[in-house]
Amino acid sequence: MNDSAFHSVDGVMHVEDVSAASLVEQFGTPLYVYSRDALTRAYRAYADACANRRATAHVAVKANSNLAVLNVFARMGAGFDIVSSGELARVIAAGGKVSNTVFSGVGKSATEMCEALELGVKCFNVESIPELHALDAVAGSLGKRAPVSLRVNPDVDAKTHPYISTGLKSNKFGVAFADARAAYRAAHAMANLDVVGIDCHIGSQITEISPYLDAVDKLLELVEQIEADGMKIHHIDVGGGLGITYDNETPPDIGRFVKTVLDHIDARGHGARDVYFEPGRSLGGNAGVLLTRVEYLKPGEEKNFAIVDAAMNDLARPAMYEAFHRIVPVVERAVVTAQRYDVVGPVCESGDWLGRDRDLAIEQGDLLAICSAGAYGFTMSSNYNTRPRAAEVMVDGERARVVRAREEVAQLFAGESVLPD
Numbered sequence: 001m002n003d004s005a006f007h008s009v010d011g012v013m014h015v016e017d018v019s020a021a022s023l024v025e026q027f028g029t030p031l032y033v034y035s036r037d038a039l040t041r042a043y044r045a046y047a048d049a050c051a052n053r054r055a056t057a058h059v060a061v062k063a064n065s066n067l068a069v070l071n072v073f074a075r076m077g078a079g080f081d082i083v084s085s086g087e088l089a090r091v092i093a094a095g096g097k098v099s100n101t102v103f104s105g106v107g108k109s110a111t112e113m114c115e116a117l118e119l120g121v122k123c124f125n126v127e128s129i130p131e132l133h134a135l136d137a138v139a140g141s142l143g144k145r146a147p148v149s150l151r152v153n154p155d156v157d158a159k160t161h162p163y164i165s166t167g168l169k170s171n172k173f174g175v176a177f178a179d180a181r182a183a184y185r186a187a188h189a190m191a192n193l194d195v196v197g198i199d200c201h202i203g204s205q206i207t208e209i210s211p212y213l214d215a216v217d218k219l220l221e222l223v224e225q226i227e228a229d230g231m232k233i234h235h236i237d238v239g240g241g242l243g244i245t246y247d248n249e250t251p252p253d254i255g256r257f258v259k260t261v262l263d264h265i266d267a268r269g270h271g272a273r274d275v276y277f278e279p280g281r282s283l284g285g286n287a288g289v290l291l292t293r294v295e296y297l298k299p300g301e302e303k304n305f306a307i308v309d310a311a312m313n314d315l316a317r318p319a320m321y322e323a324f325h326r327i328v329p330v331v332e333r334a335v336v337t338a339q340r341y342d343v344v345g346p347v348c349e350s351g352d353w354l355g356r357d358r359d360l361a362i363e364q365g366d367l368l369a370i371c372s373a374g375a376y377g378f379t380m381s382s383n384y385n386t387r388p389r390a391a392e393v394m395v396d397g398e399r400a401r402v403v404r405a406r407e408e409v410a411q412l413f414a415g416e417s418v419l420p421d
Ligand SMILES: *Cc1c(COP(=O)(O)O)cnc(C)c1O
Pocket: 060, 062, 063, 081, 104, 105, 201, 203, 204, 205, 239, 240, 241, 242, 278, 279, 280, 281, 282, 375
């Protein structure tokens, strides 16, 4: 397995001290299972590397927004990075501190700004001049000042999938590098904004440190110009995006990544500033699996299909990004010979696949674990095909607890109604 919280005992996958097969017996499939220990260790790697430095990790809520998951991080003193007022509500419900939460996102509404200002978020990461005007107006109407940082697009190649690369010029995110100085001047001139920092987020599933160092260099170049214009940049937010091992990628480990970035900023003479990180995938990604049952094995002339009870509505990443997730049997079978399968779901779309060309020794009714599903798994799930969303379970040592109940069909159309005549 990718992470020692997920391991095999006598040929049966275990999550910490609990057999995955017994979890399915209790809670059914499809089932998301998270390891508290794996979540804790990933966050601690950030916290330890940030300790005694002016650095903070803000957990990106969108990667895994389950309250129990957020609560594990909140108990450890984490900050949070949100992209909607819904996520802010989750942070609060999970025991996180609003005062240690930054508000990112390219399209914040006035209502969301208003709520976040009233509740006291630490910083708004603003992505355009119109958004600066909107925030200034909201702050003015509330008689408050809004702390802002501009998300600058450093135009570096994060060398990742085009859908999850965000720091290029052609991207919808951030303020173009060439326009950033003027945007800061505009922010400075607004009556109700306090410029406090600068930020970027160059992409996701980044497996090298060099794009971060390139981005930092460009940000620091700007910081000097912005300060020459009379503003003070208190913090540099380098965003999230650190990759994980899905297959055979070799991303830097979290501690080395954080230290390298911090040392780089120090070496450039900016060590007195606060540095923020916004990790998502690297915290939860390898702390969760999706368990599913093989409904049918369907041999074909060109391909064999293993049709499972999880689908693209449960785990969208393969359909959306052609993402690779390792798929392993929960119980190893010695007597069955492996065959090559496409692992697909029951949804009526050809794009509904979870893994292609996988050699698996399986029979109908067997359980499979789709690995590395703890980030952008459940949070991207939908009810397409009127499929109730999976249950989520958190394992903590020998204990397993449902942290989100499996949806029931009646819930799915509870808010709908037919015309009266
Ligand atoms: C999604 C996102 C993150 C987290 O990215 P990961 O690749 O999951 O680490 C951080 N910051 C912002 C602004 C984001 O949109």
